[in-house]
Amino acid sequence: MKKQTKTEELAFEAAFAKLEEIVGKLETGDLPLDEALALFEQGQKLAAYCGTKLDEAELKVQKLAAGSERVEPFDLDEAR
């Protein structure tokens, strides 16, 4: 029952893990310069991506329709 992340976009934690890996690689040094620059650029993009994900995320709430498998939007105001 593991969720398959939407293929077109990287999951936050994957981007985050990748960013950590890139920083680690850069910190160890010994990379060719163009590779280091490319990694840095990629790292910047990932950091920006993660930041955006956190900034723009908005909790999505849905509910299972009674007696069916159908998923419908759920308005929290209903809960009042």
Place this chain on the structure above:
Amino acid sequence: MRQMNLFSSPTPMTVGDLTRYIRQMFEVDYRLQDVWVEGEVSGVTRHASGHVYFTLKDAAAQIACVMWKTSTPTYGAFVVHGGQILAHGKVSVYETRGQYQLYVDRVQPRGMGDLHAQFEMLKAKLEAEGLFAPERKRPLPEFPHRIGVVTSPTGAVIRDICNVLARRWPLVEVLLASTQVQGEDAPPQIVAALDALYRRDDLDLIIVARGGGSLEDLWAFNDERVARKIVESPVPVVSGVGHETDFTIADFVADVRAPTPSAAAELVTPDRAELEAQLAALRTALASALTGDLRARRVALQSYARALLHLSPQVRLANFRQRVDDLTAQATGSVVHLLQLNRARLTGAAARLDALNPLAVLQRGYAVVRRDGQLVRSVAQVSSGSQLSVRVADGEFDVTANL
């Protein structure tokens, strides 16, 4: 003489015979073979063999009881210390210990507030089945994508949960499986809601939640059907039922028990603020890693440049240039020396030349004789009357030879 009876027979019985006799006395009494007795349970020992030993007592007396393992799956859970029960069985004697006891084969819970007793009994029963075992507990995913929530669609609970999720981890999606959380219909509805969520394959975990209330209010979460359905869950289940002090059977079978619904939402999500801080730290580390890398390269570059300078032909050229200067100086020195040498030789030569000057000889009184311009070196060159010219130091005069 008194009539001897059986017991005073001079032929004594063995203890075993006597005890067996006593046991038979119990067993022929039909009332003792089919008796219901009410009392409070204490001193419960669950033996590894599966049999349960305990004492049933009231204010006046107590009786040792045993329940064979054939009865424990159904009734063992009712035998809880402090519990008031109605026990059915037969009374007989355990010969080895010479102890009469009640062999319990059926039990009905009494008193103790029925709900408390039922709670304790179900708890003991499920625990005995190993459903609370720590090794059954699954870890929660670090970054959940989709969370199923089983609770009421109305009221504070779903709102509290969503508020916490929105604050901590808005990347998550919530799927509410709504249900009544109170009353007789609640347990089957909760079971149905869980089933509906189990049929999905996109959930990372499930929260089962209800707000605080009395023991009766929370009762649906002490229902055996609900407990067993939670046990079936393909993903980790987090319970958040009632207040911190409330424990329900659902809490015991869940993978993680949260003290409240909001706490459940906190437990299942990473903290956005913390991740943002980590992200900022990573950004800094990324920049300084590159800066550091570039600095290291620059330092290396400078040291190579210096090394290169040392190896440069310029240095050798400078050396050559100096050598040329040296040689030039040397050469100049040599020439001067040569000149001096030659000058000295010249002086010498001049002196020697001076010495050979015929005039100088003439000064010393010698004369040069010529005949017809020819130097006269021999008498043979001269005959009598030859006209000769004589050169002396300060002039010349002619003479006639006289042989």
